[in-house]
Every structure is written in structure tokens, then in C-alpha cells.
Amino acid sequence: MSLDVKAEFEEPPGGRTPPHPWEQVTWEQWNDWRWQMAHRLHTVEDFAGFINLTPEEIVGLSAPEHFRVDVTPYFASLIDPDDPNCPIRKQVIPTAQELIPFEAAMADSLGEDAHSPVPGLVHRYPDRVLMLVTTQCASYCRFCTRSRLVGDAHVMFNSATYEAQLEYIAATPEVRDVLISGGDPLTLPLPVLERLLKRLREIPHVEVIRIGSRMPIFLPQRITSELVTMLSKYHPLWMNVHINHPKELTPEATAALGRLANAGIPLGSQTVLMAGINDCPNIIMALVHQLVRNRVRPYYLYQCDLVEGAGHFRTSVAKGLEIMESLRGHTSGYAIPTYVIDAPEGGGKVPLLPNYLLSMSDTKVVVRNYEGFITAYTQPKDYVPHDPATCPYCQRQRDEGGQAGVAGLLAGHSREIRPDTWNDVHARRLQRRGVHEETLMDHAIRQQQEVG
Ligand SMILES: *Cc1c(COP(=O)(O)O)cnc(C)c1O
């Protein structure tokens, strides 16, 4: 493999012209990410030259306050000009539907701002943080979860933001995994990105650095040897690439993913399940197979978030379960992502699966497989359970304050998990023994009314 940047995009013998309507552009310009960034498409006029825009798309593109539109010429060249249902097109060109509010829509549907100890740093899980480092992307997805900040030229991250983020991470020893996202971190100038990576690597408790990016899909030309060589200095470094449809895996994207994989960067994919784009077991099957061929491990399949502007992309949860049913058993386990709902209000990712466990007794567990074959697994009668008292790993966990959450209940580190209102409601209930014909909820509501 050549490590010479120029050679990667060399004009093939016999010459090659960029796709319509960029025939006048040189092959060298077309493959220069800076040229691509500078020539992104935004307006009705930009697109009308080569796409037959629908009236709904014209309304979407002309709306005064719409979420930013920017599409790299490369990604735009993948659009089918005559098909309004083209899965590439629907991801980046707004329609009138984007302007329609829907029930349960939120600007910050994941409650990220409420979980940010310092601006742009989301500490939602015990051992890892999400570090937002830019609002910029190479192109903008109409369904972006962070459309409240992404694309906004006024919300900028600067060295003071980074310093505060790094300071928090350095002062928080439980953070062993830092997920750098945005926006797209690979839009940052290389020295800025490298400085962040270097600073993170200087923090001893940061074990793993992850980058979330859509650059290999929107602008594969950006994945130069120079970039990849820089990234590979900061191992262990993982990357999750946002990929939604097999059509995104062009020869250019394949080459970009190959460069990253060759640099020893383990690649994962995050896919958003979306109506009219990839809500089909066969499309997802084709996608995961292509991902694996590109050395990308399907990581998450997301139920579409309740974010403003994305209502029309939502599918039923049943569709996601049907897709999961169509994968397990039918294809390699490593081609199967975890289907999750990223729960509103900062609830975090919740995995969902069809039921495989049908029944059980003291000795038997009855399961069904993907074919519908039902069988009993016999559990051992003489299993000697693991003894946490003599296990050094369990000892360490106890020393650190014990397991949290439901795992903590199982480990015996806590006996219950109570909603905030539980103590109040139950203390009052005990005081008034005469109220047990009321439901707890009725009782709590009446109490509130009496107080208020
Ligand atoms: C998704 C996410 C992470 C990473 O979660 P993993 O399941 O480890 O990939 C971390 N923080 C936040 C806020 C997230 O949304």
C-alpha cells in the first residue's frame, strides 16, 4: 500500500472526469477535500442544476430558519437526480415535512445539556464521557440528534472550551474512555485535533480514545495518509463511522475505511433506522455485509431520536425488532449491531431484542432459535456459584463503592432503586392508614392539591 498522499488520488490512466455537473473540475481538485468543502451546495439554485427538485424539497430548502444545509459535491454526486425517494438525497436535502412539529419532539432529546458538567462535555455513564469539539460537519444530516448546536456558526468551540473539558477529564479518574464527537471532529484543522489527542493521551486514566465521524461517508477524500498517520500515533484509538445505507459505501468510501483499518484503528458503525431510507431487513442485511467486508463492525442501530425536524424519519419500534429478528442466525454474529433506543431525558441507550427465552423451571430453560426451533437447555444441579468474597476483581469493585444500577441490586450492593418521589408518597401513606383504597398516584395528587 502506498503511503504517498498524491498517489492515492492519482488520475487513472486514460484520465477521469468528475461526475456531472462537475466535468469542468480537474480530477485533482475533485479529490482535494479542501476543494470539496469550499464548493458545498446549500441553495435551491445549487441543487436545481442537476437534481429535479420536488415542490416539497423547494419549500424545505427555502424555509427561512431551517437547519443548515451543506452537501459536499462528492456526496451530492451520489444522489439519483430523478428519484425523490433516493436514500442519499433524503438524508441531506430538507423537505417541507421537516418543518412540521410532532408530539414529543424536543430540541435536546437526549437531555445532553443537563448532563454537561462543563460546556460540550456530556458525562452520562460512569466510566466514559462524550466530548463535543466542534459544531461543523462536512454535510448535515436532516435527522441530526444535535441539530440544536450542530451547524451553528455562533456556537463555537475554542481553546478555552477544550481546556475546561480536559481539566474535567483530568480531574475525574473514573473516566477511562473519551468519545470525541460534535459535529465531526475530522473537520478540525489537523494541528488542533492532534493537540487534543496528545493532551488526552497525557491523562494516565484515559485508556481509550474514540472518534465519532461521518467523514469517510461525506468526504472520504479527507481521510488522507497524513490524517491517518497522525491518528495512529494515539492508539488505542477507535472510530465509529455513521453509515446508514449500502449506497454510501462507494469505492471512495471503501478506500477511506481501508486506510483507517490499515492504520490499526478498529472501526464500528452507527446506523440510524429511518422511514423510507433503510427501514427494511434486506437493506440492513446488505448494509451490514458491506460493512464487514470493509472491516467495519456494526455497532449500534439507533431508533430515530425524538428530535425536532426528524419526526417524519421515525419508524415503529416493531420495525427495528423485525430487522433484528431477520439478522440473528441468518448472518454472522459480528455483522449484527445492537438495536437501541437512546432514551429521552438522558436515559441513555437501552438495547432491544426479540424474545428468545420462552420459559424456565429450576432445571430447564426453554429457548427458541431464529428458525423457530424450540429446545430445552438443562442447567447444572451442582453449579458452584462464583464467590465474590475471594475474587480480587469483586474486592476492587467493593472498594470503589460497589456496583451501581440494577447490577448493584444483583451484587447485593444495594437493595432497591427508588424514584425521587417514593419516600414522600409512602411516608404520607403510612401516616394516613385510612387511604389504602386510593391508588398511590391518586393519593399523591390529592396531597399535592392540598399543599398547593
Ligand atoms: C452513546 C454515548 C456514549 C457511549 O456509549 P457506548 O455505549 O459506550 O458506545 C457515551 N456518552 C454519551 C452521552 C452517549 O450518548
Ligand code: SF4
Ligand atoms: S454527521 Fe453526525 S453530527 Fe454531523 S449532521 Fe450528521 S448526524 Fe449530525
